[in-house]
Amino acid sequence: MNTASATQDEHEIEHDHKPKGLMRWVLTTNHKDIGSLYLMFSFLMFLVGGAMAMVIRAELYQPGLQIVEPNFFNQMTTVHGLIMVFGAVMPAFTGLANWLIPMMIGAPDMALPRMNNWSFWILPMAFSILLASLFMEGGGPNFGWTFYAPLSTTYSPDSTALFVFAVHIMGISSILGAINVVVTIVNMRAPGMTYMKMPLFVWTWLITAFLLIAVMPVLAATVTMVLTDKYFGTSFFAAAGGGDPVLFQHIFWFFGHPEVYIMILPSFGIISAIIPAFSRKKLFGYSSMVYATASIALLSFLVWAHHMFTTGMPVAAELFFMYCTMLISVPTGVKVFNWVATMWRGSLTFETPMLFAIAFIVLFTIGGFSGLMLAITPVDFQYHDTYFVVAHFHYVLVTGAIFSIMAACYYWLPKWTGHMYDERLGKMHFWASVISVNVLFFPMHFLGLAGMPRRVPDYALQFADFNQLVSIGGFAFGLSQLIFLVVLIKCARGGKKAPAKPWEGSEGLEWNMPSPAPYHSHTTPPEIK
Amino acid sequence: MAQQQTTNYYVPAQSYWPIVGAIGLLFIAIGAGTTVQQIGSEASSGSWMLTIGIVIIIAMMFGWFNDVIVESDKGLYSAQMDRSFRQGMSWFIFSEVMFFAAFFGALFYVRTIAIPWLGGASNNVMTGQILWPDFEAVWPLVTTPAGDTTTAMGWQGLPLANTIILLTSSITLHIAHKGLEENNRKKLTALLAITVLLGVAFLVLQAEEYVEAYRHMGLTLSAGVYGNTFFLLTGFHGMHVTIGTIMLFVMLWRVLKGHFTPERHFAFQATSWYWHFVDVVWLGLFFFVYIL
Numbered sequence: 130m131n132t133a134s135a136t137q138d139e140h141e142i143e144h145d146h147k148p149k150g151l152m153r154w155v156l157t158t159n160h161k162d163i164g165s166l167y168l169m170f171s172f173l174m175f176l177v178g179g180a181m182a183m184v185i186r187a188e189l190y191q192p193g194l195q196i197v198e199p200n201f202f203n204q205m206t207t208v209h210g211l212i213m214v215f216g217a218v219m220p221a222f223t224g225l226a227n228w229l230i231p232m233m234i235g236a237p238d239m240a241l242p243r244m245n246n247w248s249f250w251i252l253p254m255a256f257s258i259l260l261a262s263l264f265m266e267g268g269g270p271n272f273g274w275t276f277y278a279p280l281s282t283t284y285s286p287d288s289t290a291l292f293v294f295a296v297h298i299m300g301i302s303s304i305l306g307a308i309n310v311v312v313t314i315v316n317m318r319a320p321g322m323t324y325m326k327m328p329l330f331v332w333t334w335l336i337t338a339f340l341l342i343a344v345m346p347v348l349a350a351t352v353t354m355v356l357t358d359k360y361f362g363t364s365f366f367a368a369a370g371g372g373d374p375v376l377f378q379h380i381f382w383f384f385g386h387p388e389v390y391i392m393i394l395p396s397f398g399i400i401s402a403i404i405p406a407f408s409r410k411k412l413f414g415y416s417s418m419v420y421a422t423a424s425i426a427l428l429s430f431l432v433w434a435h436h437m438f439t440t441g442m443p444v445a446a447e448l449f450f451m452y453c454t455m456l457i458s459v460p461t462g463v464k465v466f467n468w469v470a471t472m473w474r475g476s477l478t479f480e481t482p483m484l485f486a487i488a489f490i491v492l493f494t495i496g497g498f499s500g501l502m503l504a505i506t507p508v509d510f511q512y513h514d515t516y517f518v519v520a521h522f523h524y525v526l527v528t529g530a531i532f533s534i535m536a537a538c539y540y541w542l543p544k545w546t547g548h549m550y551d552e553r554l555g556k557m558h559f560w561a562s563v564i565s566v567n568v569l570f571f572p573m574h575f576l577g578l579a580g581m582p583r584r585v586p587d588y589a590l591q592f593a594d595f596n597q598l599v600s601i602g603g604f605a606f607g608l609s610q611l612i613f614l615v616v617l618i619k620c621a622r623g624g625k626k627a628p629a630k631p632w633e634g635s636e637g638l639e640w641n642m643p644s645p646a647p648y649h650s651h652t653t654p655p656e657i658k
Numbered sequence: 659m660a661q662q663q664t665t666n667y668y669v670p671a672q673s674y675w676p677i678v679g680a681i682g683l684l685f686i687a688i689g690a691g692t693t694v695q696q697i698g699s700e701a702s703s704g705s706w707m708l709t710i711g712i713v714i715i716i717a718m719m720f721g722w723f724n725d726v727i728v729e730s731d732k733g734l735y736s737a738q739m740d741r742s743f744r745q746g747m748s749w750f751i752f753s754e755v756m757f758f759a760a761f762f763g764a765l766f767y768v769r770t771i772a773i774p775w776l777g778g779a780s781n782n783v784m785t786g787q788i789l790w791p792d793f794e795a796v797w798p799l800v801t802t803p804a805g806d807t808t809t810a811m812g813w814q815g816l817p818l819a820n821t822i823i824l825l826t827s828s829i830t831l832h833i834a835h836k837g838l839e840e841n842n843r844k845k846l847t848a849l850l851a852i853t854v855l856l857g858v859a860f861l862v863l864q865a866e867e868y869v870e871a872y873r874h875m876g877l878t879l880s881a882g883v884y885g886n887t888f889f890l891l892t893g894f895h896g897m898h899v900t901i902g903t904i905m906l907f908v909m910l911w912r913v914l915k916g917h918f919t920p921e922r923h924f925a926f927q928a929t930s931w932y933w934h935f936v937d938v939v940w941l942g943l944f945f946f947v948y949i950l
């Protein structure tokens with residue numbers, strides 16, 4: 130390995146002249162630049178989507194209508210969901226993939242660097258359109274991030290056409306990005322980097338990218354049918370013409386369920402890197418992790434109708450989807466077991482990345498359990514479309530996906546910037562987040578069980594106390610993220626110099642490179658032991 | 659991975675084309691959305707923006723592909739780069755397959771579930787009786803529950819002719835490819851030209867079929883779910899044939915300019931994959947939309 134890093138340094142001197150100025154970012158073909166762009170864009174969207182969540186929680190602080198109109202409230206829930214899913218979580222993972230995958234597999238860059246730039250720059254365009262539609266006559270999308278027909282067809286605002294085409298180009302961006310990831314992993318590994326030697330982050334992204342290429346086109350087809358139903362007189366989702374609104378839900382969730390795994394599989398890879406590093410032990414059960422990820426991905430194509438238990442499907446279908454859904458928790462359980470087994474008798478230390486990773490394991494598991502409850506058809510009849518579902522998916526997405534992204538940022542920041550982040554502020558960010566996030570989402574379980582429906586701007590009086598608590602948690606969580614912003618800015622501008630390998634127990638090719646990583650990764654392939 | 663040469667992978671320097679492409683897509687998305695909103699009104703700002711967007715994208719493709727051709731001619735690309743391109747194209751075609759799969763899925767769902775249920779099957783007896791007691795659950799759905807009527811398109815005649823045309827074109831393209839690999843430029847040029855003509859012929863007949871459907875059969879895009887699935891499936895397929903024919907035409911033009919060698923012809927290969935894919939989709943259409 131020493132020889133590899135020596136040549137690396139020589140090349141650094143030759144190649145490390147970065148282009149300067151704004152155009153560097155606009156024209157770049159460099160995987161690190163593009164990774165940074167994705168991450169910065171994602172953080173911006175996280176703040177924008179977060180601001181909308183603050184509007185929602187402010188309105189729900191008390192029963193009755195105080196601050197916004199119901200129609201605007203609906204636009205806030207809709208655009209909050211769309212932005213967090215497609216603008217914050219997915220681009221953050223793509224940014225991490227861009228930064229890390231070439232370094233981890235010993236490749237000089239992504240396989241198709243120009244296309245990589247294109248994938249990124251489509252995103253700001255798509256979200257500008259989406260956000261601009263909020264200011265149009267009749268308002269922006271107000272039919273929920275799931276845009277069920279007929280809400281998105283018969284009853285939708287005039288701006289729906291723009292929503293449709295914004296989703297189209299954001300889909301193009303995701304598909305091109307995913308193709309780039311697959312091709313990079315399949316074709317660009319350094320000699321000796323066999324599939325079963327790849328870090329799990331690479332593995333989970335390979336499978337995620339496959340899911341993306343498989344289901345983003347289905348989303349494109351769905352929005353297309355919404356478009357023709359609304360504007361061209363088709364009746365895919367209208368019974369009078371021979372169609373069926375339930376058909377919408379089938380097609381949407383055929384995309385939608387794999388989509389939720391798209392937002393969690395890369396997290397599994399991140400956690401599988403961080404837990405061993407701070408336990409100073411090898412990951413327990415590497416190959417079972419790979420197989421578990423693959424089986425989760427395959428099963429995710431067979432469970433979509435667990436979102437539709439109350440639509441009146443035949444009993445056989447209800448049972449099929451119930452059992453398949455429960456089956457998914459088996460490989461998920463394998464993963465949680467492996468992480469815990471990795472920590473068992475390790476020499477643990479609790480730096481910020483590790484804190485977020487441990488919180489991920491505990492809180493994601495809570496989300497998994499509530500998912501299991503929802504998967505039981507007869508009880509889902511009660512929980513469906515209540516705050517219980519909202520609690521479930523925020524546990525898996527906020528304390529799951531987003532916590533893992535934060536863990537990843539803390540873990541790899543020294544490699545990206547060449548500086549250590551401020552550990553004291555990092556810990557503050559962690560504790561503020563982990564406490565407030567539970568105040569925010571845990572009471573939602575009870576609100577849901579007691580019957581409070583989701584997506585309402587007003588509610589019955591008996592829910593007032595819990596909603597107040599939830600809103601306070603929400604504001605606190607929102608404010609806590611400003612600490613994160615400070616940490617990131619401080620770390621980018623300076624701080625203690627980071628060594629090549631700041632974490633004693635970490636493993637992987639990226640830690641053999643100097644910090645900050647040179648502008649061009651492995652220009653000659655490293656040697657793999 | 660010992661057989662894979664990993665050194666000297668060409669990483670292009672900065673490029674203008676991607677950002678041009680992103681701006682093109684911005685125009686297309688706003689333009690298309692606005693065009694749709696402006697249906698039935700005098701305003702035409704949407705179609706202008708859409709046109710500008712399409713022009714930008716076409717310019718981007720010329721510029722971008724030209725850069726690639728120049729780099730390839732300079733010998734900057736390795737076998738590994740070629741694999742990247744090929745794998746990228748294969749995955750792109752897979753994503754297209756999934757796009758069509760969604761529409762086929764809608765077709766199957768409507769035929770096997772939605773329409774029988776509207777007719778009272780499964781646990782929907784009362785729905786059928788109360789909402790639309792006269793509704794007949796048949797496929798093709800010539801009378802919708804609301805009472806709109808249409809006629810079904812037969813598979814004989816134009817569709818059958820088009821099937822033969824597309825199948826033939828796949829064979830001629832394959833022979834053209836063989837010609838390229840044998841460095842038989844005459845064979846390559848002639849058969850590629852025939853393939854382009856067959857593609858055009860397909861499109862002409864398809865247009866005739868649409869005219870026939872709209873003028874004489876009352877079969878329109880909004881004629882209930884039969885017309886919906888018919889036009890969306892054949893329409894998106896026709897769009898892909900159009901793109902494929904343009905791609906083939908560009909290949910023909912490049913062949914005439916002396917491009918491609920038996921060893922290096924990724925663009926030709928990709929076009930031919932794309933064409934075969936379009937052909938296979940048509941077979942699915944012919945069976946499930948026309949015959950069955």
Ligand code: HEM
Binds near residue numbers: 436509
């Ligand atoms: C053990 C694994 C899981 C099970 C058994 C499960 C089960 C379910 C079920 C049955 C529902 C539908 C509830 C209803 O609408 O009545 C649901 C909703 C949802 N789940 Fe999960 N889930 C699991 C993991 C996840 C993960 C990992 C994610 C994302 C990272 C996720 C994201 C969501 C989302 C976003 C919704 C709500 C969609 C909506 O209606 O807006 N779930 N889950």
Ligand SMILES: [Cu+2]
Binds near residue numbers: 386433
């Ligand atoms: Cu699901």
